[in-house]
Ligand code: SRM
């Protein structure tokens with residue numbers, strides 16, 4: 001096999017490799033060098049990371065397993081420093097030499113940093129890679145003020161991100177209008193108004209001449225002499241093709257590495273693709289044209305006579321929440337053009353199409369971009385528009401099924417990846433796809449900026465007709481090991497009668513034989529939920545806390561929190577806890593926020609004997625299960641109490657302890673609406689009233705503080721238990737693993753839950769399944785004390801003195 | 808040059824349970840020993856390279872990887888490399904087996 005080497009492990013390059021693998025799977029052994037220490041990730045989504053909508057793991061496009069499966073040798077964190085054209089090999093900064101028959105340069109570009117005094121101070125960054133993002137996120141934790149230089153696409157996305165991170169943000173722009181290369185003055189002023197209302201401050205027509213500060217930046221000075229204070233400067237004025245290796249190795253470089261219509265550089269057997277390449281004097285900075293280049297390049301490298309690359313028209317969109325904006329082609333009138341416009345200042349909608357000789361040559365849409373794909377097709381296909389209604393949709397409204405039906409097959413749906421409606425429909429029909437995730441996987445549509453996803457979803461709905469299940473289609477897979485969603489997983493387990501974690505992964509073709517920390521605990525939970533009393537828990541598929549029945553601390557010690565039902569204890573129990581704390585020299589004895597005592601900093605190997613001496617059940621302070629039931633002192637002592645809150649709390653805690661739930665569940669019981677047990681922010685809260693109990697659900701006192709909603713009011717303690725059992729079981733059966741009740745209720749709707757629980761027979765069935773499940777649990781601390789095998793496997797620490805066998 | 812190789816007997820192979828991590832203290836070194844579903848055994852320093860540290864022996868084992876129990880980093884048992892997007896490397900020790908006895912080579 002011939003040797004193919006690629007320099008640069010970014011979006012354009014790796015896509016070109018994907019295309020090569022499609023057309024010439026066995027022709028080359030492939031080696032890729034990437035300067036960044038990551039597999040190929042979706043750079044476009046860095047904006048979303050900064051804005052807090054996603055995390056790094058979710059933006060990986062090609063995980064390391066992909067490289068392995070395709071037998072690609074990947075060197076990450078390694079920079080190619082030289083191409084030796086004579087010897088036909090490349091040399092990396094770590095001294096590695098790799099031979100090539102064909103070489104692709106896909107080195108992308110770098111942020112353009114203004115060459116002004118102070119640009120090298122700490123606190124100045126570009127916006128290009130994960131490192132830059134991390135730097136900004138870190139700054140936001142320490143500092144308050146940021147300045148973004150550049151009011152273009154990148155700058156505005158960065159500014160929005162910094163606002164979300166809690167910083168005060170000024171945007172400095174040299175020109176009188178924002179995004180002046182993509183927008184006309186009207187659209188630009190609408191945009192500015194919207195962003196100002198979101199909290200951005202603009203310093204327009206300002207030229208930065210110096211960055212102030214000692215080591216760390218403290219401010220900026222402008223040409224007019226004015227200054228502004230800041231702790232962070234993000235330069236987003238543009239990008240510069242990264243041509244260093246090519247140039248140093250004698251390849252012809254202008255603004256980018258110059259290539260012909262087949263992506264060939266001035267040197268035989270060396271190609272360039274992506275933002276580092278210059279084609280017909282244009283260097284592209286958006287993925288759609290780069291992906292087209294990748295296809296052409298793949299054909300050439302595979303030795304297939306294919307189409308030439310003749311350049312692209314690009315469309316842009318800003319990824320800022322609350323802003324709908326699309327722009328493509330020419331922006332300004334020039335005497336030969338005529339405009340078609342709609343301007344609804346009231347709703348903030350503005351649309352303008354620029355035409356020349358009955359052809360569309362430019363599009364600007366603000367406030368409603370539903371026409372964008374259709375207009376963009378008319379523009380790129382150069383279709384005659386005489387007699388065509390330009391703006392079909394009213395000012396609002398999503399595309400309906402009718403729009404999809406009338407959409408021609410060759411209409412481009414995903415601009416980034418060049419995927420047409422026809423291609424999507426064909427993939428859905430030929431491969432039996434039912435979810436958005438699957439369509440993205442098979443066609444690439446939606447895999448880059450994500451803007452086309454609503455449209456893809458509409459096409460899916462239209463193509464499947466009655467078989468379309470909207471909620472299922474939106475579901476994403478439970479983790480990177482599979483494409484199966486939660487719903488599919490639960491259904492498959494039932495239909496195929498799968499009974500173990502291993503079997504599930506096997507039968508459902510997990511791409512990672514033994515799963516990961518996301519799917520294994522989830523599968524284990526679903527199996528336990530489905531097979532109620534028959535399932536044997538897979539302890540090694542639980543994460544550390546649940547596996548050890550103790551919460552791990554940062555230094556590898558554990559905490560021990562015994563049950564104290566309803567927060568009620570006795571002097572004898574307190575003495576016992578005190579003695580054991582002393583005997584084992586427990587570093588911290590603390591009242592927890594859950595009305596009980598926690599012993600923190602316990603050595604792993606001391607756990608079983610401490611449990612044995614305590615002789616109390618585990619408080620499960622570590623589990624996805626019922627934690628505590630907080631109570632107030634209530635009618636037994638309090639002058640306002642109307643109900644026996646302690647008794648109900650203890651009954652609830654004794655009944656539901658140890659139950660596996662999708663996420664932890666906390667309860668509170670108060671004996672009057674003064675609510676001293678904070679029942680209003682618990683997963684289930686009970687408030688005593690004269691002659692009964694109010695039951696509140698979906699409260700949360702943690703990350704997303706949420707007051708509970710009143711589920712119902714009941715008269716007796718029996719009714720409380722019945723309703724609680726049914727509610728909890730319904731949560732267990734329908735929530736996603738790791739979805740707390742507050743999120744679950746918001747997703748499925750309180751009214752829906754109320755409706756389900758209104759039916760007496762349903763409540764009865766739910767309670768039966770609950771009771772069956774509750775029967776299977778064994779006290780885990782006691783089990784560990786009794787069972788030597790468990791002790792040896794989980795709690796033993798082996799200490800050995802060396803010097804035994806030397807040579 | 809003289810090299811000293813020390814082989815320390817640490818466990819009986821048959822006693823080890825699959826997909827479990829064992830913490831073994833040899834003098835001042837703490838080592839985590841893992842037996843995989845395939846039967847292979849690997850040994851690593853029992854400390855995550857995460858800046859805040861933490862043990863590895865209680866992590867979830869999947870194939871030839873262990874997930875650090877405290878910060879969920881994915882770490883190769885074969886070469887100790889931390890998998891992207893995180894970075895770092897854990898020290899590994901070679902394990903030898905004679906009959907039923909496992910030795911760690913220091
Ligand atoms: C011990 C305790 C703090 C204390 O010193 O009082 C505690 C300690 C921990 N909490 Fe908590 N939480 C404790 C009461 C709370 C409370 C207050 C309450 O329950 O009334 C809350 C807010 C109420 C709520 O959950 O709605 C609380 C909200 C959290 C959250 C955020 C949950 C959320 O959905 O937003 C986490 C993170 C998680 O579970 O994913 C968390 C996670 C943790 C973990 C388990 C983190 C971990 O995995 O290591 C901590 C274990 C510490 C350790 O070393 O053992 N802890 N935690 C409290 C134990 C109560 C008990 O006896 O069981």
Ligand SMILES: Cc1cc2nc3c(=O)[nH]c(=O)nc-3n(C[C@H](O)[C@H](O)[C@H](O)COP(=O)(O)OP(=O)(O)OC[C@H]3O[C@@H](n4cnc5c(N)ncnc54)[C@H](O)[C@@H]3O)c2cc1C
Pocket residue numbers: 007008009010011012013014033034035036043044045046047078079080081106107108109127128129154157242245273274275276284285286287288290317319416449
């Ligand atoms: C914040 C942000 C938002 C964006 N939003 C959009 C958007 O909405 N829509 C859109 O279409 N585009 C968007 N883009 C642009 C898009 O990300 C780029 O066009 C695309 O990533 C270019 O791909 P590439 O492969 O040419 O370069 P890159 O993805 O930059 O990859 C090049 C890689 O090569 C590596 N490299 C460089 N030199 C060497 C060397 N000598 N040895 C080894 N490795 C080397 C680099 O480290 C880099 O990882 C955005 C970009 C950013 C930064």
Ligand code: SF4
Pocket residue numbers: 632633634635638639640641642645670671672673674675676677
């Ligand atoms: S909630 Fe009511 S009954 Fe309970 S302690 Fe407070 S005031 Fe008393």
Ligand code: FES
Pocket residue numbers: 413414415416417445446447448449450451452453
């Ligand atoms: S249009 Fe960007 S991913 Fe489809």
